Amino acid sequence: MTMTEALHLALDQALERDERVFLLGEDIADPGASGPTAGLSTRYGTQRVLDTPISEAAIVGAAIGAAMAGFRPVAEIMIMDFIGIAADQLVNNAAKLRFMTGGRTSAPITVRTQVYGGLSTGATHSQSLEAWFMHIPGLKVITPATPRDAKGLLTTAIFDDDPCIFLEPIRLRGQRGMVPLDPAFAIPLGEAEVKRPGTDVTLISYGRAVVEALKAADRLATDGISAEVLDLRTLVPLDVAAMVRSVGRTRRAVVVHDAVGFAGPGAEITAIVQRELFGTLLAPIERVAARFVPNPAPAALESSIYPSVERIVAAVRQTLRPDQARSDPTKAGIRG
Amino acid sequence: MTMTEALHLALDQALERDERVFLLGEDIADPGASGPTAGLSTRYGTQRVLDTPISEAAIVGAAIGAAMAGFRPVAEIMIMDFIGIAADQLVNNAAKLRFMTGGRTSAPITVRTQVYGGLSTGATHSQSLEAWFMHIPGLKVITPATPRDAKGLLTTAIFDDDPCIFLEPIRLRGQRGMVPLDPAFAIPLGEAEVKRPGTDVTLISYGRAVVEALKAADRLATDGISAEVLDLRTLVPLDVAAMVRSVGRTRRAVVVHDAVGFAGPGAEITAIVQRELFGTLLAPIERVAARFVPNPAPAALESSIYPSVERIVAAVRQTLRPDQARSDPTKAGIRG
Amino acid sequence: MAGTPNDSTDPPDQPGLTGLTGLTGSSDPDDRDDLASLAPATARRLYELMTLMKTADDRLSRGISSGELLTVYWPSRGQEAIAAAMGVCLRSDDQLVTTYRGLHDLIGKGVGLVEIYGEMLGRQVGASRGKGGTMHIASPGVGVMLSTGIVGAGPPVAVGLAMAAQRLGLDRVVVASFGDGATNTGSFHEAANMAALWDLPLVLLCQNNLYAEMTPTEHTMKIEHVADRAAGYGMPGTRVDGNDPVALVSAVTEAVERARAGRGPTLLECVTFRLRGHYFGDPMAYIPAEQLAAATEADPVLRFRARLVGSGACTAGDLDTIDAAAVASVEEALATVLAAPPTALTEIDHDVYADARNCPA
């Protein structure tokens, strides 16, 4: 089934199985709904699949309140670029409630949000802001790359006791794959998966970029380079052991993601790996990520800012250059 | 003069010198004002130093609109934890206007905000969220550590043609130093400064943590270890050349900041330096930052989460250990 | 009732068709047509603008359907009267903040079709050299300062623009144009409060088209009239038939003059309908058939045409000439745009900062 169908199935089964689950968001109820929620209000009623006003702060706030009272709300922020409006509720309430109340309250909400990058919708409908939420203690951040992972991770998120931000990359919505139908199927958070084994270099990735990394690995294979593709699946919790295992073997790493590179998730991954594997690495860790620019609207420009097979392959080749030491500091340009 | 006086002076001189400058924010006008804005509305009138409703989104939005029309507004977000409420305006308007309109409009605003960490005010009045804004193309991020830098950088920010986020760490407000009185005194953005020269290790820092880094350097000196303290002063633009110059010489780096470590500014700094200086480094880059936890209210708990002289010294010692290679990947624990 | 601004204490409209009953696009049959209250040149200009807007909108729809044009687009079709009224009531130095559904507003304010189409189609001749796209068109030369893709993000910026006008001692006015759904956002509230507090020269112009995306307005607010929100800020709230250009000119003029005179903002609710749904290609399955039929019946462009001819203000021939001119302008602009070079890849390297050297790697 497609990614959208997998997400739909996860929501459907969660609603079916547990009265505490309800969905709220803009345009998620029939007949207007499209995407993963289409059909659900017809099946479960508009009390359990609830259209809201355009009020992102209150959508997340309301989810938090209901969660504190025992529900398992799944809030939708239609497109991730709008999540700033709900940032205060996520950061100052959801993330911190458990700690600030010494465990007396908590906010086990799931916030689903679509990443629109790649649709030519311009700079305010394209951002991938997961780095923000990684940085906030108390939140979990989930980014599936396949229909199977989407179903398994969303199911886990909904029933997880902590607030989860769940990213759905729009460019994957039509992607197909086998998905377990069992409602009990769930994938634990914090377990990366090797999506393709390899020996020469590890491509550490997540979300939409995994698809690109896999294509790059195919391309590299034709040149006799064996790339392992590690899909992190969740950024918090982060499976450091899996990264260290893989890169410990391949001794080279390239981090690939659709978020902007600068101060992005790849920075943290790189910082961890350089420390854990210092002396083992044969090359500096490279990052291939969105360029540091607001998303341009035209498709040709937009696709040029994202990780592409070409950019990934070039980065891998960089890690394979014989002499990696750059001992001449004067060579480094200003980035400021 | 103190940091507060230096900030006051920068604002005063900017108001004096340029009719386009005005200030807006909550409780910034006399007789209620305290901190850097105290006295300014008495001097320049409440049209130029304007109290606003508690409306962070509209405060920043209004600053943007006025800036588009030729003004140089300085908006205050009282405490950085509240900046989430204005995040949408910062991210989707201020940062992107110039690009989205092909240069036809721009938002040369300055957003001053205080970082309250260390005041025992608990988890929602303590955060240091500069990493968020580093990640957004189009914004500049400024973090002075001394009264002199505060004055010089704030002056530059106000007259800079791009939107600037200016952090004022509350723990530095009473710190004293020499400050040029000349209204023309300005420090260019993107130039780090060596606050203390050294040869064995570079402490890369900014903001309040610079003070701790300097203390740690003193302590290390008594043990014969010579630490260079590099104050970045601005995170965007980032002075990569200065980092490479310094670490290229010392061949060891410890990044020190008050923001949470995970996915924090130090991650980007580390990722850059490991790449620029691969093969030159004698040890993995260490990070000393706030622990991954909402700020606890009690002073004893709170101070234990921040970089301290002890933690910095321990990290430096770690970089000085003879054998840095960690070739056994199984030793690495799960961080997920 | 139609033809003059209604205040917000009118009795509630029929459920399910909120506001639509007021959408006649002409005065009550019993009354004398108050078209006569407009100067003939104004009436003609309104029609010119409305037909140009309709033509520009229809042409995009046709081009996208046929595969000739590739863009994303949120049609304004059906909301012509509101934008045309702004067009005739605003001075060129007055400023506008609009949204993704801005085509008509942009045309009304005087943005050239080449700039608009060029931006939508990713051409170097676009308002932003094609980089911003459909949702983000600005043309400060004619006062269009911002179009936002984020619902509710415009009013706070409009507050700042109005503060600037007030500070500069200029008598220019700022209009923030947005939808009914936008009034549920916190940004709207914060901005409206500030505007009233500081007596800003701002018109908060709500184009209440009865839906926000696929959700009917009555599913997102309990109140019947958006204009009722004004009381909470201490500004006047006015509700007007958004399909009646004559009523709109009167209501917009009143709000603009009030702002221009330094008497502060107005919340002006203009009740209308999106005839093509939310985005281009929207199947509109969520719109009840009778509602769509009634709205189509109330098409402001066709109604205004009939009214102009019926009242003897213009002949059908006059209006045919205007229509033909609109088609010619639209085709000419489109041809120019299609012949123009696509946005250069190197555009990415500009305009992130004033000085490109500030960009991190």
Added chain:
Amino acid sequence: MAGTPNDSTDPPDQPGLTGLTGLTGSSDPDDRDDLASLAPATARRLYELMTLMKTADDRLSRGISSGELLTVYWPSRGQEAIAAAMGVCLRSDDQLVTTYRGLHDLIGKGVGLVEIYGEMLGRQVGASRGKGGTMHIASPGVGVMLSTGIVGAGPPVAVGLAMAAQRLGLDRVVVASFGDGATNTGSFHEAANMAALWDLPLVLLCQNNLYAEMTPTEHTMKIEHVADRAAGYGMPGTRVDGNDPVALVSAVTEAVERARAGRGPTLLECVTFRLRGHYFGDPMAYIPAEQLAAATEADPVLRFRARLVGSGACTAGDLDTIDAAAVASVEEALATVLAAPPTALTEIDHDVYADARNCPA
């Protein structure tokens, strides 16, 4: 006028003293005292709560001034009547969302003083084992679900709690208590709109103390009465003398019963004054001397005492006994807290996630 809820169409109060003229803390001298409308036990309970709140507040102020106690604190002193009215009107399963200025609200809802002081002073016996601090006290066992340090952040969460009550078919009511300044936040607006839309069992209780930090309310909103905001959401808005416990009981009861009966939310504006300024130690230089004098004169605790005695409902001796009991409770709680161990350093390792293994390094 005082003594019964005033609706929001009352004539505006005197400028500079917005609302204060209504703050008599008793009925008009001409009227019969409507104290009689309360059951004697209720009147007595109100006084008990008010004096306990005042004593708890004064004790903190004294302790901080003398250096005995070290904490940050936003005094509620002067707002006792409102919290006491909630105390007598709410059931223990009703829920409350309050703010940093929550001391009185917490006491009214039944949170123990040891939990409150313990949290403020960073002791293991605090509501959150001292980790949350003054601004973030919750005690779900008695219905206190959240206190927020972020102005405006509470109402959206209260909406969710009220949704939960409605979904569960419970007749419990949620009260969101916040200040006048909070009604300028976008969060308030979004929450109020949702609450009205869905007929939620919620009371939006605004403690209008005429200031937000150092800024008088009339500098941040054009309207005279916060209650006027209700109209924009389609809910009733009521303004009441927030220093008069009798009027408050009636107004709170009405709003709570409305919510409990499934008839939706109310915006209840209770006009009062912060007698100690914004934070403890606030020099209050920004408060006009006459305003402070008038407010001190209208001290709700002293006024209510005089009224109880004056009407013959209680003897001064009765009330002295109650006062003495309050002092004893406060001293006992404080002694317990001061003897309790400080929050353990290891508390940092708990409650970031349900399972600590989820924490990154």
